[in-house]
Every structure is written in C-alpha cells, then in structure tokens.
Amino acid sequence: MKVLERLEKIDRRYVFILILLAVVIPLLFPINFKIEVSEPVAMLYRTVEELSPGSCVLFSFDYGPSTMPEVYPMNLALVRHCFSKDIKVIGIALWPEGVQFGNEAFRVAADEYGKEYGIDYINLGYKAGGVVVVSAAAEDIATTFPQDYTGRSIEEFPIMTEVKNFDNIDLIVSFSAGDPGTREYIRIAQGRYGKKVGTGVTAVSAPAFYPYLNAGQLQGLLGGMKGAAEYETLIQQSGLGTSGMDAQSIAHGLIIFFIVLANVFYIAGRRKK
Amino acid sequence: MKKEVPLIITFVAGMIMIVQYFVPHWPFSNLQQMFNNWFLIITVFALILGILNLLKNHIEKVSRRRKGWLYSIVLMTGFMIMGVAGFVWGPAEGRPFDWIYWHAHVPMSSTMFALLAFFVASASYRAFRARTAEATLLLVSAILVMMSRVPLGSYMWSQLPLIGDWIMSYPNMAGQRAIMIGIALGVVSTSLRIILGIERTYLSGK
Numbered sequence: 001m002k003v004l005e006r007l008e009k010i011d012r013r014y015v016f017i018l019i020l021l022a023v024v025i026p027l028l029f030p031i032n033f034k035i036e037v038s039e040p041v042a043m044l045y046r047t048v049e050e051l052s053p054g055s056c057v058l059f060s061f062d063y064g065p066s067t068m069p070e071v072y073p074m075n076l077a078l079v080r081h082c083f084s085k086d087i088k089v090i091g092i093a094l095w096p097e098g099v100q101f102g103n104e105a106f107r108v109a110a111d112e113y114g115k116e117y118g119i120d121y122i123n124l125g126y127k128a129g130g131v132v133v134v135s136a137a138a139e140d141i142a143t144t145f146p147q148d149y150t151g152r153s154i155e156e157f158p159i160m161t162e163v164k165n166f167d168n169i170d171l172i173v174s175f176s177a178g179d180p181g182t183r184e185y186i187r188i189a190q191g192r193y194g195k196k197v198g199t200g201v202t203a204v205s206a207p208a209f210y211p212y213l214n215a216g217q218l219q220g221l222l223g224g225m226k227g228a229a230e231y232e233t234l235i236q237q238s239g240l241g242t243s244g245m246d247a248q249s250i251a252h253g254l255i256i257f258f259i260v261l262a263n264v265f266y267i268a269g270r271r272k273k
Numbered sequence: 274m275k276k277e278v279p280l281i282i283t284f285v286a287g288m289i290m291i292v293q294y295f296v297p298h299w300p301f302s303n304l305q306q307m308f309n310n311w312f313l314i315i316t317v318f319a320l321i322l323g324i325l326n327l328l329k330n331h332i333e334k335v336s337r338r339r340k341g342w343l344y345s346i347v348l349m350t351g352f353m354i355m356g357v358a359g360f361v362w363g364p365a366e367g368r369p370f371d372w373i374y375w376h377a378h379v380p381m382s383s384t385m386f387a388l389l390a391f392f393v394a395s396a397s398y399r400a401f402r403a404r405t406a407e408a409t410l411l412l413v414s415a416i417l418v419m420m421s422r423v424p425l426g427s428y429m430w431s432q433l434p435l436i437g438d439w440i441m442s443y444p445n446m447a448g449q450r451a452i453m454i455g456i457a458l459g460v461v462s463t464s465l466r467i468i469l470g471i472e473r474t475y476l477s478g479k
Contacts, residue, residue, distance in 0.1 A: 065383050132309050143310065150365045255397045261398070
C-alpha cells in the first residue's frame with residue numbers, strides 16, 4: 001500500500017525530467033518513423049496541385065511564436081509547394097505576430113525556388129479588425145491593404161496589378177492558432193464569396209474544424225505538427241514537421257504511459273480500500 | 274438623446290449589415306464596404322486606446338510601488354524599445370525590430386508555451402482518473418486519438434489511425450456541430466436583441 005501511495009504521489013520533477021528526455025533524445029537521435037498521410041491533408045495537397053501555374057493564392061498568417069512549432073512548418077511547406085508550381089502568393093496577417101513568420105517562410109522558399117518579392121509573392125502585413133478585414137479585402141484588397149508590410153505602396157508591385165479582390169484569388173489558406181483566423185475565412189470568403197478555403201491549425205483546435213471539412217467548406221485541413229509532417233511527405237521535402245514527429249511520438253507515448261500507470265495505481269488502491 | 278442616438282446608430286448599422294449579406298448589390302454593397310472601412314479606422318483607435326490604458330496602469334503601478342512593479346518596468350521598457358525600433362527603422366527583414374522579434378520575443382514566447390508540455394505530463398499523471406464510466410470513456414478516447422495522431426501509433430498497430438479518424442469524424446464532429454449550432458443560435462438571438470434595442474447593457478454597463 002505504501003509503495004502504491006508513494007508512486008501515486010511521485011515528485012513531479014521526475015515527470016518533468018522524463019518528458020525532457022522524451023523530447024530531447026529523439027531530436028538528437030532521430031528514429032525516422034514512417035509518416036502516413038491522412039485524407040484531410042491529402043485534400044489540401046490535391047487542391048494546390050490542381051491550380052495552374054500563374055494562379056494566385058492568399059495565405060493568412062494568423063499565429064504567433066507560442067504556436068510556431070506547430071504552424072510554421074505547415075506554412076513553409078505550403079509556400080514551398082506553391083513556389084514549386086509557379087503559383088503566386090499574397091500574404092496577409094490577422095495577427096500582428098504572424099507577419100514575421102510569413103516573411104521567414106517566403107524568404108526560405110524564395111531562396112530555394114528563385115522567386116522575387118513583388119513579382120512572385122508579397123506580404124501585405126497586419127491589419128487589425130479580424131472578420132471585417134476579410135470582408136473588406138474580399139471586396140477591395142488595395143483599399144484594405146494600400147501598402148505592403150514595409151509601408152511601400154502596393155501599386156509598385158507587379159503581382160498586385162491583376163489582383164483587385166477575392167475574385168482574383170484561386171485559393172485561400174489560413175494558418176491559424178485561434179481567432180481571428182480560419183473561421184473568419186470560412187464565414188466570409190467561403191460562405192459569402194464561394195472561395196476555396198484550406199487551413200492549417202494547431203492540433204488542439206483541429207477537432208473543431210472537422211464539421212467544416214465534412215460540409216465541404218474547407219478544401220483541406222492540416223492539424224498540428226503531424227499535419228505539417230504529412231504535407232512535407234507529400235511534397236517530398238523534409239522539414240521541421242518531419243523532424244519533430246519522433247519527439248512528439250515519444251512524448252505522446254510517455255504521457256499515455258503516465259495516464260495508464262496512474263490509473264493502475266488508482267484502481268489497485270481502491271480495491272485494497 | 275444620450276441613449277436614443279446610440280440605439281438608432283446600432284439599429285441602422287445592424288440592419289444594413291444584415292440586408293447587405295442577402296442583397297449584395299447597390300446601394301447595400303457600397304454601404305457594407307463603407308462600414309467596413311469605418312470599422313477598420315475605429316479599430317486602430319481602439320488599439321491606441323488599449324495601449325495608452327496599458328501604459329497608464331503600469332505607470333500607476335510603478336509610481337505606487339505596488340506588488341510586481343519591477344515587472345511593469347520590464348514591460349514598459351520592452352514596449353518602448355519595440356515601439357521605437359518599429360517606428361524608426363520599420364519592421365523589414367534585418368532591421369532592429371525584426372532582430373529583437375526573432376531573438377527575444379520568439380524564444381521567450383515559445384519557452385513559455387513549451388512549459389505546457391511539462392505541466393500536461395504532470396497533470397496527466399495526477400488528474401486523469403477513470404473514476405466514472407463517462408470519465409473512462411473520455412480517457413480511452415483521448416488515449417486512442419493521441420496515439421493515432423503520431424507515427425508511433427501506426428507503428429504499434431496499423432489500425433490505430435483508422436480508429437482515431439473514426440472518433441474525429443463521427444463522435445467528435447457530432448459534438449462539435451451541436452456546440453456550433455448552439456453558439457450560432459445564441460449569437461443570432463443576442464445580435465437581434467442588441468439591434469432591436471432590447472439588450473442595452475453595452476450602453477451603460479447596467
């Protein structure tokens with residue numbers, strides 16, 4: 001009984017150490033688990049694949065540093081996929097912290113595919129207002145975002161000459177860690193203007209988007225680091241998502257082990273009482 | 274007049290926004306865009322108001338030496354540094370704002386969130402108990418979904434991802450839909466109450 005009680009009330013610092021090891025060891029010594037691609041991720045991949053070169057997609061960077069490990073890898077993978085197919089990308093942000101991440105993804109992918117700012121892609125920066133920003137941009141992008149994120153007029157950039165509003169956008173993808181984010185695009189861009197909308201969200205919020213996916217309001221759904229890893233598998237370009245999956249796998253396994261162990265102690269203790 | 278004017282503005286603005294959704298043609302489409310632009314301008318002023326309020330609270334905290342006043346100094350210093358860096362050099366790549374963002378804000382913010390992993394692990398050991406049939410069901414579902422979402426799960430049992438997908442696509446979706454429909458009905462009724470002037474707490478806080 002005493003042993004059971006002790007194990008049940010184990011010092012949480014031991015738990016912390018085990019979690020640290022479960023994350024660090026797989027990062028240092030990768031196991032390279034095979035990554036199976038799920039249907040919601042494959043759907044978004046197919047949607048991008050179906051776009052012809054020269055099409056224009058809108059990426060919305062609606063996340064911050066706290067959710068970067070989950071959302072940034074999918075952001076980068078989607079930018080890479082679009083650039084590899086010569087698709088033009090316009091970036092905006094409903095979160096102020098998302099602008100820099102969008103820039104970073106553009107910078108990395110542009111170097112790899114030889115793309116030029118203002119011609120192949122542009123970052124229009126952050127605008128406060130959430131759903132109203134989406135609604136206003138749907139009607140007139142130039143009025144809503146008259147300048148890019150550095151303050152230069154968008155009239156200077158060739159990419160914006162043919163893009164006036166959502167009529168000229170072939171796909172919208174929101175990389176979202178909360179509100180405002182994907183829901184705003186579903187309500188306005190998909191619901192009202194009938195645009196194709198895809199999304200990449202954190203693992204914890206992914207279950208909330210399944211109804212939209214099932215109803216055909218979302219063209220695809222990337223959930224958490226796993227979603228990013230699956231997309232990286234599809235574009236055959238390993239990145240941060242793939243490298244993080246080993247650590248996440250072991251950490252999940254360990255947490256489940258803790259839950260099972262604690263319940264075994266709990267049930268054993270109850271029986272003895 | 275103090276109450277009537279805001280009520281009239283709310284009614285007119287609300288009705289126009291409803292009508293323009295179903296009739297996206299002149300003059301409603303133009304009105305919608307005009308209202309959107311007004312909203313965006315007001316939002317910026319609300320942001321400024323929020324910033325000033327934040328500074329006022331922290332200046333007060335420092336001047337009265339309230340508990341944690343040193344943290345307020347850190348906050349205001351960070352705010353001033355980021356503000357000056359952004360306004361003077363802009364947010365472009367390689368500028369001071371960008372450098373501070375990547376080398377201070379991102380690591381600190383990520384670290385705070387990463388701590389969650391440790392607390393979740395600790396909580397899972399201490400709190401997740403199969404005390405009732407409902408709790409057991411929740412626990413089993415959580416374990417199946419957690420394992421199905423990582424490659425280790427399919428490595429252990431190839432059918433696990435299918436079970437996880439089934440849980441997400443049926444029981445989860447049914448629950449999510451019920452929540453969403455409930456929220457939507459609540460939003461519609463509250464909005465109508467505000468537009469029609471029945472709900473007036475936003476005017477005086479009473």
